[in-house]
Amino acid sequence: MSGVAIIYIRVSTEEQSRKGYSLPDQLEKCTQKAEEMGACDAVLCTDYAETAAYLDRPGLQRALELVATGRYAYFIALDVDRLARDLGDQLYVTEEIEKRARVEFVTHRRGDPGNPEDTLFYHIKGAFSQYERAKTRQRTIAGARQKAKSGRIVRPGCYPGHPGPYGYRYNKDPQNPEFSIVEEEAAVVRKIYRWVLDEGLGLQAIAARLNQEKVPPPRGVKWYTSMVGRILTKELYYGEFHNFKWRTVTVEGRTPSGRRRTRYLTRPVEERIPVKVPPIVSREEWKRVQEIRRQNGLRVRKGRKHQYLLVGHIRCGECGRSYNSEPHGTGLRYRCIGTRKQMSSTPCTNRSWPVHSNSRTPGLDDVIWDEISKRLKDASLIEKELAGKRRFPDAAVRDKLEKELQELELHLSELRRHRESLFEMRLENVLSEKEFRFRLLKVNDKVNIIQQKLDEARRKLSVMGPVKMPDFHALQKAYIAKVENADFDLKREIIGKLNISAKVYRRRVEIFWPFSCTQKVDNLTHNRDCRAPGRCRPRK
Template structure:
């Protein structure tokens, strides 16, 4: 977005209203005429010019759905800047660019109105700074939502009917090509080369090979999925359970997939004979299903999620998260001892051709993490050294950013000066105005790109502007020490998730490094994690961090 250089001032009769634009296209809409980013920006800028408003920036969410605010970083930034008073109005091409449902739209408009920021929609021709305008906004948003829901219902009915008839509704699938028949309808046609790979996967599963062994074998042989990626255990599992390969169509297994994922099992799922040719015969299919059913009763690794560091500890080789793996050793007395290890999830999913196990004993890793935290809580001088080092790193990081900012400011001024000279020349020589206009437009585009870069750098600086306060760090860690003392694994994991960004370790020495991130609402999150009704610290209920800060231990 363009850099917002003006401070919030009271509007007067002679000052222009500062406005910003917001534009969005989803991935699906990017190819549709009229929805393009450039078209929306141009429409907004022309509107501002007509209404005698100064467009001081444009927030752009590219390839983002309007379903919610969370998935749109520029919308979040717009709302944050609105609270800082960086502009006086927001202009959009259509209200559908802002939100897809009425609740989200009203939430956004309410945030703006609390800051006395106007909201204008060009296509619907209304403003929400009047009672009538706000009423019209709600009506238009409700109509848009109704239309979308009706379209979705009609599409769903059509797809269900097609599936009942044995037709294919899905996307690309390994073993088949999507082609059109004589009626221009999409059908599955066997891709013989890929079909051989599918048969190989089923044959290996029929011999008792597990998902990881099959994935490892495929990756070593250079085989890839339909998307060109290495095979993972999930990819192999999905193939072995996919009834499409035995000539059937399964439909409506999940409902509201975008919200619930695999938890949203539908009661209206059905399986019918498909119109396509099977790749795997019924006998091989049944044999594999029996093997899968038998092996599923004896899971080879712990999926309970109670191991303290899962989701936080990272593979030292590829950086992926690590998962828990149980190994059983036979003792002299004949009993078995279970040893837990954290090992690379990429290795476990895709095999040794992608990464290696890089295992570390879970007990060792968990103990080292706890000891590091206790050390920095118990020894003030250790914390002091850590904070001093972090602040020095912040200062070092600022220097190149400031140099780049200085360079960009000079370049922006040069672009502005060049534009002014061309405008003067246009007055003196109107016969070359067309050529000059092209150059002026190009300079404006280059200037806009520079201003967006300048704003991004200002964001980086503002994040790092304040040094870490030793007193706040000390108080935070004391609070943390009291919260984790005596906790069981499940409780400890919830607390760790509040402030541990990631954990790395040295493959040889097994020394761990903690990357801690303390947000301003750390106390509230900690209280929620410990599931207490009150704040986790008596007398510290008003303790709020003045800024977010990081520590590396």
């Protein structure tokens, strides 16, 4: 039977390196198969670096379009897994092709589509192909996680072949992967951190200064704020690299070069596996930089036309995104950024809230500041909070010493019981005299060490004296005077110092406090203790 054949070949980068499925090798075998079947000519359809997980591959779609014309007698591929790895996809593609042409594979025969036994075998082959892919993926992930748990770097970046972060050099050794510090780049990293710590510079100012000093950027010809932001936020720079921090998500569309579009999203913290690497800055410096950046983000920008008290302190209770401020025809308002269609494919439907109260709706700034004023004027809440001794270094040290004292006393009593058991074992001739003396000597040495630690802890406790608590009435009077005459800047400072935040829902607002208190506001706003159980499950 003569006719024209369609030859379909596909390879992914991983398969080519692991299995040797090169395109020339597939083409040679498929061409030989076409000649054996008596094809007089062949049309080639190719997919390079394309995964079998999706059917919208350019080469496969072109092959299906050619088959639909009815002018081709054969469709030849190396194996059924070249079409797809999912059994359902394989059966769909095969059914579409067999409407107009005959399907054949190099590694095995398709058989007669009308024969139940041949069709069953073909289905089994497809099922095994899908099973193989799932098992291979499972083994790969398990091996990578085991490698990470042993303290090694699995992948230096969010995609295969990543050269490694700025400031480090990746040795690309699969057996012993590691980062080594590049001193020239590390000096730039330390300089960036010093600018934030000493001068409080923001991303734009740092990028401008680096460009002015003509410091070579990680890539390209100039520094951008995104580059500086990555350097200031990566845990890597204080010596902790996180394996499995990123996951790849395929999105619709392709790049101008034809590659499938992907996005890199961060995984939850509990799924990451940290690995120790050489640090460039200290952990304390890194934490201070994060706090400075957070404060810079909450600070009101100079030149702002309108004043918003809660900028940076409000999040949407429906979708979790932040609430932004914006002028509106009816006045100033806060609105969830997820309500903008261009921000997400599933826009948030939460309502906006006025900044200041009107005849219909209480304003967020007014409501929350009223509550802050009540809290600061209520000395019982402050006294209750301070009585817990959580905010006094002396009290924290005393608590630590008392806990250590209890542990030492418990350890000492256990050693004494052990010593008594040794005497009993010697009297019953369970232990020889030599072994008894050896064990007793070791126990006595431990008892002496624990006793010395106990005496030192008791001495430290005796010289500390009682914890001094402040004069609550004087503290209350000072705060009342400040709160009643507070201007906008002082209100912002108080909100920042107390780290007060709010979650906005359709018909209510939840305020998170540093104090242990819960209270309703105007039957619309609910306050909730930030340490109370179930904070992550708000009342609906």
